[in-house]
Amino acid sequence: xxxxxxxxxxxxxxxxxxxxxxxxxxxxxxxxxxxxxxxxxxxxxxxxxxxxxxxxxxxxxxxxxxxxxxxxxxxxxxxxxxxxxxxxxxxxxxxxxxx
Amino acid sequence: xxxxxxxxxxxxxxxxxxxxxxxxxxxxxxxxxxxxxxxxxxxxxxxxxxxxxxxxxxxxxxxxxxxxxxxxxxxxxxxxxxxxxxxxxxxxxxxxxxx
Numbered sequence: 001x002x003x004x005x006x007x008x009x010x011x012x013x014x015x016x017x018x019x020x021x022x023x024x025x026x027x028x029x030x031x032x033x034x035x036x037x038x039x040x041x042x043x044x045x046x047x048x049x050x051x052x053x054x055x056x057x058x059x060x061x062x063x064x065x066x067x068x069x070x071x072x073x074x075x076x077x078x079x080x081x082x083x084x085x086x087x088x089x090x091x092x093x094x095x096x097x098x099x
Numbered sequence: 100x101x102x103x104x105x106x107x108x109x110x111x112x113x114x115x116x117x118x119x120x121x122x123x124x125x126x127x128x129x130x131x132x133x134x135x136x137x138x139x140x141x142x143x144x145x146x147x148x149x150x151x152x153x154x155x156x157x158x159x160x161x162x163x164x165x166x167x168x169x170x171x172x173x174x175x176x177x178x179x180x181x182x183x184x185x186x187x188x189x190x191x192x193x194x195x196x197x198x
Contacts, residue, residue, distance in 0.1 A: 005104060
């Protein structure tokens, strides 16, 4: 299984409504991208200073399924409409789970 | 459930052996920190440029369990012996799973 993690830093100008719309758009992804096996996402809990603001963890059966997600219209729309306008930083990684 | 994600960038001078020792130290954590409900970790798959190098996803029942992990000797040793010597960048977040 391939785990895709993206950790995002919102810009200072991002409004609470924009952040919640981005979060909702992430949560809706499995409904429109069948390759997603699981998705866990949410805002930082504020337990320590210096953390990023939002994380999404998506699991796929194969790298090919992850690529299909990357190329999918819902993913592209998520980035263009909900992430880019309020993005200040992004860290991502994909790794094999259950080697 | 509280999900703790740490995504790490290794320094250019980090050797393959140092990276594997860090990965092994992460995998060993559940054996010495009973508060850890689940741990998934691994090196980046190299699918896209610009990713970080290593990620660990740890799940805890409560914030208090996460704090116990943070303060635990095995976690502090992991950082001092295996991460700090080869660390170039770190992104972290904790979020609520299953809200």
